[in-house]
Amino acid sequence: MNAEIIAVGSELLLGQIINTNARFLSQQLAELGVNVFYHTCVGDNPDRLKEAIEIAEKRSDILIFTGGLGPTKDDLTKETIAKHVNKQLIMNEEALHSIKLYFERTKRQMTENNKKQAIVLEDAHIFPNEHGMAPGMLLDTEKNKYMLLPGPPKEMEPMFLKYGYQAIRTLLKEDDVIVSRVLRFFGIGEAMLETEIEDLIDAQSNPTIAPLASDGEVTLRLTAKHKQMETALSLLGETEEQILSRVGEYFYGYDETSLMHELIKQIKEQKLTIACAESLTGGMFQQEFTAVPGAGVLLKGGVVCYTNEVKETVLKVRRETIEEMGVVSRQCAQELAENIAILMNADIGISFTGVAGPDELEGNPVGTVYMGLSIKGQPTRVEKLNLGGTREAIRVKSVKYGCHFLINRLKGNQNAV
Template sequence: MNAEIIAVGSELLLGQIANTNAQFISEQLALLGIDVFFHTVCGDNEPRLRDAIKKAESRAELIIFTGGLGPTKDDLTKETVARVLGKKLVADQKAMDSMLDYFKVTGREMTENNLKQALVIEGSHILPNSQGMAPGMIVEEGGHVYLLMPGVPSEMRPMFLDFAKSYFAHRHSQHIQSRVLRFFGIGESQLETKIIDLIDAQSNPTIAPLAKESEVTLRLTAKHESKEEAEKMLDLIEQKIDQRVGTYLYGYDEVSLPEVVFGLLQAEKKTIAFAESLTGGMASEWMTGFPGASSILNGGIVCYTNEVKEQVLHVPTEVLKSDGAVSARCAELMASSIRTLCGSDIGVSFTGVAGPDKSEGKDVGTVYIGFADGDNSRSYLYQFKGSRRKIRIQSVKTGYDLIRRYLRRLPAIVK
């Protein structure tokens, strides 16, 4: 089965919003094993919408519409689909009742044009709208399936997940299970090289690599009649991947590296503090994004000038003079000092050159990360590339990965 998604709404063509509905539905259809060949966006204009429907019928079996189910004259999706199919619109009692309910509960006055929302295409399968008034509908006709949903994402998403999805799943006897593995510290091509035989041999499960900002993910997807078997297939392929590149694997699906590190610190009841030069507070800020951060992060110092490094963080003047602020020794002293000052179990420091200009004769992208966990303090040297923003983010992520590796008793990686 292949699909086309038609979004109806002039606000999309004016650039007021992006078509995130098509993204969401495409992602969901990929999980269901349904291929999407086209997205179309069309304005609130009957002849043009009719043209788009005709074109879609010529190249897709499943045609999914978002938008144009509301109460105003501009909303003409179901009217146009009904006309193309030669079908009538009829009042749906359930939709009518739930609409009357809605106005009663919210105390708002119902205007005449709202009645239009309770009209559905005759013979269609109705999809309830748990977040709004206009119901969705599915019509099967002439070898095509037409799915109509509202355009507001907060109404469309639950409608798709709770009702439309199971409709399609019933048509397929197959379960499609998916799992995303998230890696840090290894490049896309390096990862691919290490598992190229698995990728070349893939069919079911499939293995799809994707490079994100300084990270790489692998999406594993297995199809089977039994959900449990599909999961087992995923476990098996993950095991093989894990044997080769497991130390770079930090998490699954939508989890982020900071979230993983936060969880590890919580589980081990360890506290942390950051001394930040080039990263300017980013490392601390990422931790404080999570509720309960006060039991993990004691504090931090942003030491953007040498004076603050000396006077607040107590890095000796001699070290700043002899080794410079961007140096292994300075990074180590920053880490041990912040640990002592904030009374934390672990101290991590960042000092380097974010650019755009060289500093202390050191190239843009030169970054030292210091790590202190007791009397022991060490540092790691990195050479990052890219914009100022990229270098700073890469620095913080690498610092977080050092903490992850420390708590997981894995060796630190240095490039």
């Protein structure tokens, strides 16, 4: 069984809003094992919507519509579908009641056109809207299934999770269990990773292997399907093992984690504290660190030391270091890391100094970055990077490499950098 997601709304075609609904529903459908082969977006125009429906009916079993269920004249999703599949539109008393309650609760006056939202397709299964007004619907005809959902994500998402998801499982009448797992890699490019596991990708069927690259990271999504959960899981496990036996040194975590989350986990487990001196990254490492709820207590504090003056006066980098080696140097990174740990009374000191661009600095090309890592009781190490991309990309990658190196140090994996 396969699905097509059809967003209805001219505001999408004008670029006023982003179609986050397509993403959300795609994730949900992937989890349900329903293939999504197309997303379509069409404006508030009955003729073009009708055409989009006709095209989708030929190539997809379930048509999932988002948007066009509102109170205004522009909203015509159910009207167009009703006409197309030859169904009546009828007033749904429950929905009408709930809309009235909604207005009472929010102390606003209900206008006549709001009643339009309580009109539904005859024979459709109705999904109550617990976060707005327009109810959702599922119409099951002999040929196709039509699911109608409201456009605002804060209404659509809870409605789908509570009613739509189960409705699709019922339609599927299927016992197969689908399990999925994302493997996350850092320090290896997409092309290089795929080269390493090319034969596995070519031979894939169950599980499927889907690579994705973004911001210097690569992920592989493995999805297995089987009547028995146990077998599905062991299919996943076997493929994962094959992959990790080849590129395991770049693997850092599963599913929705991030390098920063993994680093925080390590620091927490080892009951350590950290402090950070940031020159080119300008606070980005600490901002990401403290974005994780509860992580703040592990970060004693840090200094943003963009200027040489602050490196010298606050972070006590020796004047000779700055004058003789420059601030973009191994020695400066080392002193920054050691001194920030002392200043903040932390177990770990990490430092970033380098050239984010657009101009080179002290004769070092854009993308030259030194990272110092000082861990209590261990010799300080400095890593040098040559990064590409925009100023922003260089800063983002510096922070990721910082996490990557530190994770490996904390795991005692000294060479895997």
